[in-house]
Amino acid sequence: MSSELIVTIFVAGIAAGTTLVFAAVGEIIAERSGVLNLGVEGMMLAGAVTGFLVNRQLRAPWLGVAAGISAGAALALLLAVLVVSFKANQVVTGLALVIFAIGMTGYLGESVVGVPPPVTFERIAIPGLADIPVAGRIFFAQDALVYLSYILVPATWWILFRTRTGLNLRSVGESPESADAAGLSVTGTRYAAVVIGGAFAGLAGAYLSLARAPSWVPNMTAGRGWIAIALVIFATWSPLRAALGGYLFGSVEALGFRLQTVGLEVSTFFIAMMPYLFTIVVLVLISRGSVQRRLAAPSALGNAYLREER
């Protein structure tokens, strides 16, 4: 493989990975508070379709992004009501949300399937930085939302691990009883974390339909929400490692499609399987060092908190 080809794979890998990065970082925020949000896939779909529709009406991609974020957050609020207030099982609730969202987005997007968007996010080379050999083309000749991820990922890491807000959020995920006894609101924290996480998922979806593959196709997320959930485990609940992992997973996705252009005789169907199989293989590999990983996981992940049952 020529070095030119490798660079193009990474350029596409960053773009493909950015969706996963947004979604995974959002999931990390939710999981750090103790809520397993399995509805990411659905929140991404909601973000994708609303982002696309608003951009189509208003010809303003940034308003589309804002709408996508709101849609993701709105669905996340629904999830929070069920799992935080009504203590519903987090696995079933997440699945119900995905099924609901597939139906809802299919319904809302019915009239715009395959319609090209009026405006999209274009690639902008950052003057100076884009001229750095190799890395410049890979990292600094992308679209504005990729640059947004460069800001949001470290910012999230900073908030989670270097501020009191982050400490409080993590303590709710580790030991809700102690956090409650210390006067923190478990319910309030979890609501906030889930809704912000959903906003990230909505952003991930809007990125897909406005920048990565500007269009609306039913179910266009194609399992990326689930891959993002796997990525969270891979990243041991750290936003920075999630970014690295996201670009790695994105590059695998990009690699498949490049292989075809160099004339490799593999059916498109098998190439399309690669991201899913790669994710499963990675999950298995990281399960082997599962002691550290179990320590990294928020202790109260997946459990509802009832003050009455302390």
Added chain:
Amino acid sequence: MTAPGGLRPRLVKRLLPSRRMRVAVRLIALLSAFAVAGIFLQATGRGAGPVYRAMWTGSFGSPYGQAQTILAAIPLIFTALAVAVAFRMLLWNIGAEGQFYLGAFGATAVAYAAPDWPRPILLGAMVLGGLIGGALWGLIPGALRAFFGTNEIVPTLLLNYVAILLVDYMVNGPWTDPATLGFPLGKPFSESAILPLVGNTAIHAGLYLALAAALVVSLVLSRTAWGYKIKVIGANTRAASYAGFSIPRNVVAVMLLSGALAGLGGMVEVSGVVHKIQANISPGFGYTGIIVATLARFSPLYIVPMAVLFGALVVSSVELQTLGLPSDIVLMLQGVILFFALAGELFVNYRLVWRAGAVSNRPSTPASASEPAPDLEPAG
């Protein structure tokens, strides 16, 4: 959350979950879901009236719809049983969709390999093919969980995408029917690869297989030592391990059985309904099966009526499609029904008591962190 000094709600756990409340919750969930979706339809300008009328006609409201409802309930019984068997051990098999596709794949491979075999033998071999296809697909996440400790939720789900792509590949390549000029359809099955009908109805004999499967699974789970064993493992892995039960072996066995059940669903669908293999053989039977199993509280016998109800929903979306009405509303409805049922479960397991004064701040004791959520303990 409320003003200090006023009446505050407190949740008090019921000693026994309220059965009456459980039935009421299911009914209210169903009605509320239709009300919410109706408001949504009105608000988005499509009108709830015509949509709901078409859904009724397409399902319970006509003899044709009734037969279609039963036909859709059959694969749902299988996928829901698959979910229920795994959940008995507190494993989440959300890969019944993929196991269903692989069951169809296995049965089809047999049907194309030996189209001239006598019907009973060929059908028997296809059942075996379906069981094996589904079981192998369930074995992958099962073995990963058993031997590497990989949580099964994400792998079972991702394998759905792989299974669908595999069938897509076959119907676009090796199995494609040249007569369809490039459509992703397989060649029609031979006469002897098609399940007979029940009496003079439009319902195929897969119905008997589905009912038998529900009965057998019910008996195995509630009346055999193995059924008890996997329940113990699910409830308390450590205790089961001390009792000498092999956890990995039973995880693998449960996932094999779970996958085989979903695979049998795929077999009866291609052999009884589609009569060939094609892309999109399932309108999400694997996912709807999760909802069916959850609402039936993972009880094999309750799954049957619940599958009929959701079978009606699934076929009503076909009617909507033919009339050009928004069929996606049916998926939304499925989700909303489950939302309401999940929220209502709180009132099945807890009583809401209004008390004056502040909530006491008792010293904290470790929460029951390892217990499964109260709404999801499998029915006994």
